[in-house]
Amino acid sequence: MPLPDVIPFIGLGWSDVLFLLLGGVVLAAAFGVVFGRDIIKSGLFLILTLGALAGIYVMLGAAIVAGAQVLVYIGAISVLILFAIMLTQSKVAPVKLAFQTQVAPAALAAVLLAVLFGLAFGSTDWKSTVFTDTPAATGTAPVAAALFGPYLLAFEIASVLILAAVIGGLYLAMEPKADDVGEELP
């Protein structure tokens, strides 16, 4: 039996429901990242957020970006973060207060930003440039054409940047050698 076009009782299409579901997960998990007491939990919530976002990326028709998201963000960066949490666990860190003293102004700033974004998006006239339809999967070809076309320089620089970051990260995180008592910078 084919699925009905519109879900009964709610009156929303399947894509809408999917979007609401994924969007809800994203937001809830984000709240979990930010408000989590235990930092490991925050890290795990981050992974959840990133995963849900990958789903939304697929909905937008950019499967390759979703793939990159999962591979890089969840598979590498989140693991990296978990390792770092492990390495920086401190016995003296108080468990009780996870928030700064400036939490109230921070909340205010965040709310302000959200309001401003809402206003900005709402007051823009999108109609003329935007088509309203579920976006089709665009495939990899246009992306590749863009990456190796106008964005070639950015692509190359990004690779250099990653190289530099790797080297820098290695150096920074190295254990100081035993006979180096206080490095003297030239």
Place this chain on the structure above:
Amino acid sequence: MSQIAGHLEPYLVLSGMLFAIGSFGFLARRNAISMLMSIELMLNAVNLAALALGAFIPSLAGQGAAFALLIIAVAAAEATVGLAIVIAIFRNRKTPLVDEYDTMRQ
């Protein structure tokens, strides 16, 4: 047809809220690594916005995705270096809490 998922605005609203949450976490958490995780949230919000615009604006067909890929690459590099710094500081200060990194105070 789809009333929500077929329009641009919901994606942008979602992106904005995600960004706001990320910035709140960045400003309010004490642990340095929590701050970095919040930064990742913000970057992903930007990614979402770029992809949404790329999908709904015909003249930007592949560019939104290309932009998002590059952001992911940069985010990876930034996370690497940032975490290395946090580990290095942790070795000196024995604490990951940023409000204890205040030797530059007046």
Place this chain on the structure above:
Amino acid sequence: MITAETLVEVGTLPSYAPLLLLLPLAGFAFTAAVGRRLGKLAHLVPLAAIVATWAMAMSLAIPALTGGLGEAGASMPLFTWIASGDLSFGLGLHVDALTGALLLVVTTVGALVHLYSVGYMSHDDSYWRFFAYLNLFMFSMLLLVLADNLLVVFAAWELVGLSSYLLIGFWYTKTAPGLAAKKAFITNRVGDVGFALGLMGLVVVFGSLDIHTVLAGVEAGALAGPAATVIALLIFCGAVGKSAQFPLHVWLPDAMEGPTPVSALIHAATMVNAGVYLVARMSPLFAASHDAMLIVAAIGIFTAIFAASIAFTQTDIKRVLAFSTLSQLGYMFAALGVGAWIPAIFHLITHGFFKGLLFLGSGSVIHAVDGEQEMTKMGGLWRKIPITYATMLIGTVAIAGLPPLAGFWSKDEILGEAFKFGFTWVWLVGMVVAGMTAFYMFRLMGLTFWGKSRVHDESHVHESPWTMTVPLIILAVPSIAIGAALGFPFANGVLVNGLEPIFHSASTMLEHEHEAWTLFGIDGLLMLASVTVASVGTVIGVRLFRSDSNEFLSSVTKRLQPLYDGSRNRWYFDDLNDLVFVRFGRKVADALWWFDRRVVDGTVNGVATLTSSGGRGLRQIQTGRVQNYALGIAFGLAAIAAAYLVIAG
């Protein structure tokens, strides 16, 4: 700017004229440089310089007075001193009959004082310094008299004040001379402020301070009415200070702290006459304003009676002479004020000689009694120091105005012209003062020379050396004769003829007519009146003080005790000055100091405190924590975005 278009033909001075200034200056420079090493011979160069100056001055003054230099005199422009934009002030010499009269007194008395000082100051360690200062003073005074530009006159005015300061405070190691010197200088300065303002006024009106230009402009009517009054009175301020008229008279009695030759030279014969010279020289300016003339006369005659009343009770011999000088100067200004220009100058000359004589004589007396200046410790000296006594007696008769000595001629002319020009009140007060003068001068003679000796050590009293007595004798001659020599025949004498062209324009402006002199008319009556008054004063003075203190005198003193005390204390004027300026001024200064400390400094310190506490407060923002800074960034971003949204739609 007024330029003099009608200049009377002015002759040229002989080429040695600048030596009149250069010789005393060279004498000063030489003695100041090497005088210390010359010891007791330090007087040779200065004395020679002054004698040479005297000779040259006489060669110029006598022709000037007798008309040999022409009506407008002779001049010699030397160089331009200041040339700035439109203004130009030059230094030049000018000699006419008025200059000649001043030269006569200044150089003669000056030379004699130099000779006198050889004897008087012979025991002093700073012998050389005294002569250096004396020469400096002579240079300054001659510059004042010879200059043809009022700015140079002002400069010489100040130089003369400086020399006076140096000489009054000659014995600076003692307190009193130092204080007296300061008092003299400061009081002079008060007058000089007015003088300077008057000069500035002249520059504004005429654009120049050249005396010819200014006087020609005034005669042409360029300056009249209130402007003339103001400028004349301002210039008179300088004269009030320099010639010690009320209320700036306070420095002259104290100036007696200086050595007696200084008192004779500066405070009797030369410097104090500078004010009289100034007013006489600017006579057209004063004649242009009747109000100014009135004030000059009033101040002059008031000073005359004020000072004479104080001289009644003073017991220091030099102080009596100081107040006498004040009184006679008052006469001169009264004469100038009523328009009797020539008698004023006449009196200047005669007074210079006999007051110089009296001061030098008093110095001889002081020398004889080993430095004692109080007349209560003198007496019966006439046998011991006959030359001094005789010459002083001559001087006293001269000042009392008894004919035929010098004082009678000049004083009688002043009083006569005052009466004839209609200033009866000046004449009346002048008469009273003449009687008072005779009285207190013979009181001085009595207390000093007559009666029983009250001297501390009688055997030690001795006559002075020839260097001191010869000048006395020399000065006695003009005290006797110069009145007749210059003033006879009446209204047609040498001086009248010589000075008449100088004051011609001033007299014309005052519309004074020259009536013929009538012996058996008003002039004879006035002469008789003045002689009578002088004689009465003399007789009373002689009778009361001929022998020692008698009961009549003490009973009168007791009955008039308040008047006696007031006179003794110089009518408390010095105390008034002290109260108003010193004490009250001190309170004002303290108040201002409080204000400066609290308000002004407080404001400055307050600003500094404000800045530092503001900085301390702002420093709280720098927490060193990245998140705080990030919060600032977030708020800033929100603000900019909001602003953009509002502005862009």
